[in-house]
Amino acid sequence: MGGRPPHDDDPLALDRETMRQQGYRVVDLLVDRLMADGPPLRRAAPAEMRERLGGPPSAAPQPLEDVLARLERDVLPYRSRVDHPRFLAFIPGSGTWPGALADFIASACNVYAGSWMESAGPSQVELEVLGWFKDWVGYPPEAAGSLTSGGSAANMTALACAREAKAGAMRDDLVLYVSDQAHSSIARAARILGFRPEQVRVLPTESSLRLSPESLAEAMETDVRAGRTPLAVCASAGTTNSGVTDLLAGLAEVCGKYEAWLHVDAAYGGFAVLTERGRQYVRDLELADSLTLDPHKWLYQPFECGCVLVRDGSLLRSAFELLPDYLSDSRAAAGETNFADLGLQLSRTSRALKVWVSIQTLGLDAFRAAIDRSIELAEHAADRVEASESLDLMRPPSLGIVCLRRRFAGVNEAEQERLNVALAAALEDSGVGLISSTRLHGRFALRLCILNHSTTREDVDAVLDFLEREEPARRPEPMRERHPDMSEMQFPSPLRAQQLFVDLTAADAEEVAALASQREAQPGETVIERWEGTRDFFVILDGTAEVFVSDEHVRSLGPGDFFGELAALDWGAGYSYPRLATVVAASRLRMLVFDEEAFAELLRFSDVERRIRAEVRRRLERR
Numbered sequence: 001m002g003g004r005p006p007h008d009d010d011p012l013a014l015d016r017e018t019m020r021q022q023g024y025r026v027v028d029l030l031v032d033r034l035m036a037d038g039p040p041l042r043r044a045a046p047a048e049m050r051e052r053l054g055g056p057p058s059a060a061p062q063p064l065e066d067v068l069a070r071l072e073r074d075v076l077p078y079r080s081r082v083d084h085p086r087f088l089a090f091i092p093g094s095g096t097w098p099g100a101l102a103d104f105i106a107s108a109c110n111v112y113a114g115s116w117m118e119s120a121g122p123s124q125v126e127l128e129v130l131g132w133f134k135d136w137v138g139y140p141p142e143a144a145g146s147l148t149s150g151g152s153a154a155n156m157t158a159l160a161c162a163r164e165a166k167a168g169a170m171r172d173d174l175v176l177y178v179s180d181q182a183h184s185s186i187a188r189a190a191r192i193l194g195f196r197p198e199q200v201r202v203l204p205t206e207s208s209l210r211l212s213p214e215s216l217a218e219a220m221e222t223d224v225r226a227g228r229t230p231l232a233v234c235a236s237a238g239t240t241n242s243g244v245t246d247l248l249a250g251l252a253e254v255c256g257k258y259e260a261w262l263h264v265d266a267a268y269g270g271f272a273v274l275t276e277r278g279r280q281y282v283r284d285l286e287l288a289d290s291l292t293l294d295p296h297k298w299l300y301q302p303f304e305c306g307c308v309l310v311r312d313g314s315l316l317r318s319a320f321e322l323l324p325d326y327l328s329d330s331r332a333a334a335g336e337t338n339f340a341d342l343g344l345q346l347s348r349t350s351r352a353l354k355v356w357v358s359i360q361t362l363g364l365d366a367f368r369a370a371i372d373r374s375i376e377l378a379e380h381a382a383d384r385v386e387a388s389e390s391l392d393l394m395r396p397p398s399l400g401i402v403c404l405r406r407r408f409a410g411v412n413e414a415e416q417e418r419l420n421v422a423l424a425a426a427l428e429d430s431g432v433g434l435i436s437s438t439r440l441h442g443r444f445a446l447r448l449c450i451l452n453h454s455t456t457r458e459d460v461d462a463v464l465d466f467l468e469r470e471e472p473a474r475r476p477e478p479m480r481e482r483h484p485d486m487s488e489m490q491f492p493s494p495l496r497a498q499q500l501f502v503d504l505t506a507a508d509a510e511e512v513a514a515l516a517s518q519r520e521a522q523p524g525e526t527v528i529e530r531w532e533g534t535r536d537f538f539v540i541l542d543g544t545a546e547v548f549v550s551d552e553h554v555r556s557l558g559p560g561d562f563f564g565e566l567a568a569l570d571w572g573a574g575y576s577y578p579r580l581a582t583v584v585a586a587s588r589l590r591m592l593v594f595d596e597e598a599f600a601e602l603l604r605f606s607d608v609e610r611r612i613r614a615e616v617r618r619r620l621e622r623r
């Protein structure tokens with residue numbers, strides 16, 4: 001657009017007056033829309049959306065007014081309003097108006113924030129913003145980072161940096177350790193970076209849902225003895241599931257001993273360090289070699305805005321810097337920062353503008369107050385749940401997250417889950433609010449995440465009132481399809497003598513039997529060993545076995561029992577728990593063995609899956 005008026009035959013330019021009118025019109029539309037009532041979520045089916053929006057682009061111009069009207073009618077209503085005061089599902093997100101305006105500025109000016117040469121102003125703003133973040137988390141001045149599209153990109157960048165810093169190119173001996181509460185973006189990053197299933201150890205958390213430094217040390221020691229190299233640990237500061245922070249000091253000590261990189265994913269919880277109340281939940285971030293923050297979560301920035309920070313900033317630069325001929329003119333001189341050299345993106349906007357503009361305009365104290373209020377509301381919600389006759393608190397509240405369940409009398413776990421799912425669906429249908437669900441060590445939980453600055457105590461109370469009182473339909477258990485089969489009475493399948501398979505029809509039992517192979521073990525023989533990376537799932541046909549955890553005998557297994565289910569389950573991106581116990585044959589042992597593929601097939605039989613999941617729950621809870 002430059003300093004001159006557009007030339008007459010620029011096909012894409014508008015005159016000043018039109019630009020102003022269009023801008024005012026959009027602002028009016030937004031202010032009205034942002035203040036309008038409506039539910040937190042409006043779903044629609046693909047067919048309906050195609051119906052509304054399908055079609056080729058217009059070759060001729062249409063008035064902006066008409067285009068906006070279509071957006072208003074066919075697009076904007078059909079989505080979640082993550083900034084809605086009663087959007088308490090997943091991780092909500094509410095931006096600020098100054099932040100949105102700054103995004104508009106970055107976009108209208110088409111700011112390129114990749115090199116210092118082209119972007120001294122925006123680059124300095126990004127350095128300032130990163131400087132604030134470094135200060136808040138306790139990082140030293142030599143730390144460096146960049147603003148990314150989100151936490152997923154930040155996690156990926158940090159892990160790439162860790163690998164480059166510690167090992168360079170990918171190697172078979174490198175091992176990554178993640179907690180079973182880690183965010184799925186860690187699994188995705190590991191997969192993209194080329195970590196194979198046996199190179200990622202998913203470590204079970206304790207009952208507090210925190211990673212135990214002792215079990216991390218034990219896993220690392222085992223790997224070192226086997227000639228493998230502990231590369232990095234991904235811990236969490238505010239898990240997405242339940243908001244808890246790992247014992248970072250203990251983990252840092254173990255990482256120090258084994259020279260492993262400590263990455264802390266603080267995408268959800270990191271900005272809680274801004275307040276004293278928040279620091280009760282999140283501390284010791286400065287111990288991390290790298291950190292993920294997500295300003296589009298608890299720093300109230302509009303999507304997209306994530307952040308990666310690396311304590312020794314030079315490592316980030318050496319992991320990503322490249323200088324092709326066509327960019328040599330924008331090479332960074334001493335003291336200059338080229339953000340394109342600190343991550344994946346070359347062309348990149350200035351995400352720092354919105355952070356800077358919103359914080360300068362509204363004042364940091366306002367952000368602090370909003371963070372504190374979310375935490376207070378979560379604590380209030382938890383108090384109410386604890387005092388309630390019909391609700392159970394599943395975990396102490398942490399940051400803005402409260403996990404709970406309605407207690408339905410006289411029904412089993414599966415039915416509890418079904419009724420709670422129905423309750424959450426009824427809440428959505430009512431338009432009163434939106435929540436989501438999760439599993440905590442395998443147990444189903446409804447989950448409230450209170451984060452929006454617009455949420456009030458009345459909003460939280462309205463949702464809890466609903467959850468406390470509403471009666472979801474109690475449907476009788478669906479009848480299972482049975483295929484009565486005369487032959488099964490004459491030849492009872494040996495498979496169905498096993499508890500795990502009693503619900504199978506004869507035909508299904510045959511299918512299952514075809515998936516498995518058989519294996520025998522002699523007395524004293526080790527079938528699986530703690531920490532090894534195998535994935536087979538075993539069902540004992542006859543004989544007995546003993547289960548040990550670090551030389552301690554924990555239980556005995558006999559015919560009909562099964563083991564190996566934790567390692568067989570996919571945690572994400574093909575990664576899974578290592579073996580958490582050693583199983584030794586006590587007598588001659590005959591077993592059915594399901595390999596990884598067969599196990600996945602096996603889970604398609606819902607009764608079998610239900611029994612396996614129930615055992616997973618018991619196993620994880622017992623820890």
Ligand SMILES: *Cc1c(COP(=O)(O)O)cnc(C)c1O
Pocket residue numbers: 091149150151152153155183185236238239240265266267268294306
């Ligand atoms: C949200 C979240 C992520 C992913 O961040 P995006 O910004 O959605 O990419 C990663 N880790 C944790 C702990 C999160 O809560």
